[in-house]
Amino acid sequence: KLVSREFRPEDTIVDVNGAKVGGKHLAVMAGPCAVESREQLMEAAECVKKGGATFLRGGAFKPRTSPYDFQGLAEKGLAMLKEAGEKFDLRVVTEVVNQNDIDMISNYADVLQIGARNMQNFQLLKEVGKTHKPVLLKRGLSATISEWLNAAEYIANEGNYNIILCERGIRTYETFTRNTLDLSAVAAVKELSHLPVIADPSHGTGRWQMVRPMARAAVAAGADGLIIEVHPHPECALSDGDQSLTPKNFEATMAEVKKIAAIM
């Protein structure tokens, strides 16, 4: 398998226009779940930069559980992401839910995110595999590690090796948390694959109170980075407010995870 350690013993470092994911440094991607307005995004981006992250995340196409929930600002949101990314020198990560939008989204974003719900959308995987854009591949809600690595294989098989894996929590019998963040999968992926793997303690827990401790744990477990939801006013967020950090909490989280990364 192309993504296996046997095929390539050394760690892959994905270079996103100079910002690296994998190897020794901790890559942090942060920003709102969804781009809601120019003001909201600019405020979030400023805080993301201040905290020391190098990537700005934000959804413009949201795969919401209910069709009546906010679906995202589409291309208008992408333009805001590009503007914020340029203003604060942050690489832009955003989700692609439809293969017909790949070229359009590529004009605005540096990393194409494949969401958990699309992890086994094989046509979508093949199409992002035909591009040269770095891909952030989230683990499916009920996917085994093997299924997740096979999804990465679909992308690599088309010629694109710029893949970043993301553990974002899986569905278990537990209901207190939104998902169960499977940090053992981070260690497993490090053993099985040369690809970088980051953790998403926001979707992995669904509760802002748990994001900071699980971010620390993920870095201690060997994650190459984190993706964290940050909102200037989480109580007003149009999606995932319960799991979004305030700017102040994000900065404190960053200070802690940097210390842990330094001794890894």
Ligand code: PEP
């Ligand atoms: C997101 O990153 O906002 C998102 C929808 O994530 P996931 O696909 O992991 O649910």
Ligand code: MN
């Ligand atoms: Mn979200």
